[in-house]
Amino acid sequence: MINIINIHKSYVMGSNSLHVLKGIDLEIKQGEFVSIMGSSGSGKSTLLNILGILDNYDEGAYYLNGKLIKNISEKQAARLRNELVGFVFQSFNLISFKNAMENVALPLYYQGVGRKKRNIIAMEYLDKMGLRPWAEHMPNELSGGQKQRVAIARSLISKPKIIFADEPTGALDSHTSYEVMEILKEINTDGITVILVTHEHDIAAMTQKIIRLKDGRVAETIKNGDLMQWKHQYMKELETA
């Protein structure tokens, strides 16, 4: 599904160049539930942006669904994003002057689906999120958890193969965070690959695989079975710190 080989990425700021990703290799298969962890500045968001075709990379190769994603035009990138991936963001990124239903329906607009039809589909997805009564509400009339559920519904409506979630629980309290994680888990059981970036260990622990980044490199990859042990080790690290 996702295969990246020796990816490098630098940001140029004036005369300084910030080398963020220093050669990352990664393989994520269809249907995996992966979290990317790391301290701030470790490059986890950059990696997610590259995976989500929101950003380009300097060196290496990125294969998405077997297709090399390199030097593609804005137009192609937009189409790939629309068809293959869905995004969930920390700050929800709902369009403030559109109501919940219109927000959810937006990706279908860019697929050329008619207004009536896409609104019906959007209602179905809102229903799945338990938000049917809030369909006509504007984003500022919704709670954080509701907003994130609207955002998830929006990411799902185009039936993507992968969901990228950048700190999806970062702006939510722990109770709501767990609810959102439950939803993501459900999505994953439907066969959609979910990749999330987080710095919260309890959130990461709910995924099947954890990729820890450190200084632009993959520090370690922890599989499902090892999670418990890893958690234990992490707690110890915390204690000593």
Next chain:
Amino acid sequence: MFDIDKWQEILATVKKNKMRTFLTGFSVAWGIFMLMILLGSGNGLSNGVSENFTRDAVNAMWLWSGKTSIPYQGMKEGREIKLTNDDYGLIKDIPGIDKTSGRYFISGNMFSYGNEYGSYTAITCHPDLQEVESIEIMEGRFVNEIDIRQARKSVVLGKDIYDALFKGGNAIGEYVRVNNIPFKVVGICKEGGGTRHRNAYIPVTTGQRVFNGSNRLHNFAVTVDAKSIEESQAIETAVREAMAQKHKFEAKDESALGSYNKLEDVLQTMKIFQAIKIFIWIIGIGTLIAGVVGVSNIMLIVVKERTKEIGIRKAIGASPASVIGLILLESILITTIAGYIGLVLGTGLMEGLNFIVEQQYSASAATNGGNGETIFRNPTVDLNVAAMATALLIFAGAIAGYIPAKRAALIKPIEALRDE
């Protein structure tokens, strides 16, 4: 191109950002409004002035004799040029001369009828003067050929003279005394486009005979048959040369034979109005450009303000083209609608003004016996100009939206979506 969904998307955006839309549209509406007012005023002024020109035939020309100022063929300057009835015959037959009338000045112009009397001007003329000076007959007739041939003592009174002497009573067939010589009233007239009608017209031959003029004439009023300044100048030159040859003076000697060519004046004035019109368009378009720059500026801010939204749209699959379309069409929509409002208000105001001007005109015409005084007539813009302005608006909207739209298309979703 015409995609209902796209328009719905734009309409939704416009509807939900009313203040922004209003501000954007206002500058354009104002620009078009000013353009319409300027164009309307220009038209009004031009119409009013051309109407005033029609007081005399627009192609009238006057010639009058004087003393030479340039020595010619051994003759000294200061020689008096005397025009006669022969010159009348000569000028009449010059190609390009349409109507011709000669005039012999008579001195002393005391008019009396019964116990009423007053001082007015008696103009001796040929029948053609009626066309040259656009004289309107109210009653009776003008001087005719028989009057000329028989040197009949006929007089056509100006309306003011008639009013003063006859106080509304019957005048036709009555005798008025001009310098104590009885003349039979054959008509009552008004001067074209004028407000005072204090001239009386008598046949030129009668004037010459009764007031000791033998065959002398002092000036000529003619109309020329010309389409352009050049043509009319050529006819003027031809007349001057014919006269110069006959009376032996330098053809360009303005003091020997004075001439005033009205057509030249009219055409020149029309040229000035053309220039004013161009000037108005330049100012109007300048105002419009200011409006368009305003829209462009606001759209730039809009794009800045909507960076995040555009980033979201791009993240979920909006292509650069669709983003450009979104901004461009919004700009075109706003400019077109706002411009149209400005257009309607502007033309509406000018139509209203037209109504008032017309009323004032008819009011002044009523007090002046049918001849209104105004330099402002029909200050409206015709439909073609309005249609052109509409096309201009759509174009202006596209221009205004282009740079902001291009900038919107270049927004990188990651930058737009970065959480601050």
